[in-house]
Amino acid sequence: MKMTSKLIALSAAVLAGCGGGGSADGGAAQTSPQFIVWAGSSAGSHVIDGPGHVFAFYADTGCLYNYQTGQENSAFCLLPSSNVVAYGAFRGQVANVLASNGTCEAAIIDSLTGNFSDIELDTYGREVVVTTQLHPALCAP
Template sequence: MALKIGFASLALVALAGCGGGTSVTVDGVPEPSRRTFLFWSGSNSGERVVDVNNDAFAFFSDTGCLYNFRTGRENLGFCLNAGGDRVRYGVLAMRIVNVTSAAGTCIAALVEESTAQFVDIETDAFDREIVAVTALRPSPCF
């Protein structure tokens, strides 16, 4: 599922969403394995959505909010709209689109809505998602 891009070519254009949401541990709510994630039509990655570095995320079917596989946390401020393919995190608007992976398969990825450029999701020292828009555009998957 590696994307056709290299980390060395990553150019951070703008930061958005810093501290925009609340990260909630899965303690006190059903375990992620007992909750369901949304699946993305036309994607070979099932429920997984990737960023520019192929880091995997998913969106819970009950809340529509982001689950970060690296931190094991749900972010209640990083959620899908009612239509299900647009995402808001702070002031940043993103879409989930199918892109061509390095293996030639279709996978779901997060891109910035107005530029259609990949985003990079990292975490800060407090495990909050920090989102940067990159200069890289994905290859659409048909």
């Protein structure tokens, strides 16, 4: 059996094991959530905090999606038509920062200090924002 035939057979077996690949809505393709893609960022739609936790912002609501929890936080959102983040009293911004590998990545930084923000979860699973002592190097616009 050729390699192509093996891959086709394997793909068919995987689809069969997952219910055949059809959908209950008559075969319409389901779309994944649409996130904002950050211009100049090598990470596309991914946004990091100081420790490197990964987030994204929905294109329609501008609200945070937390990859660690798989949840949207509808109270942690970008202000309309901006890169400014508001979450309770916290104000931050999404800016491209120089990553350790030399690329630029979108990150959430504190607007007051310019330091990285650290987004952690409290005992109830809610995002809590702490400003770190780490000051990122911003990428040139």
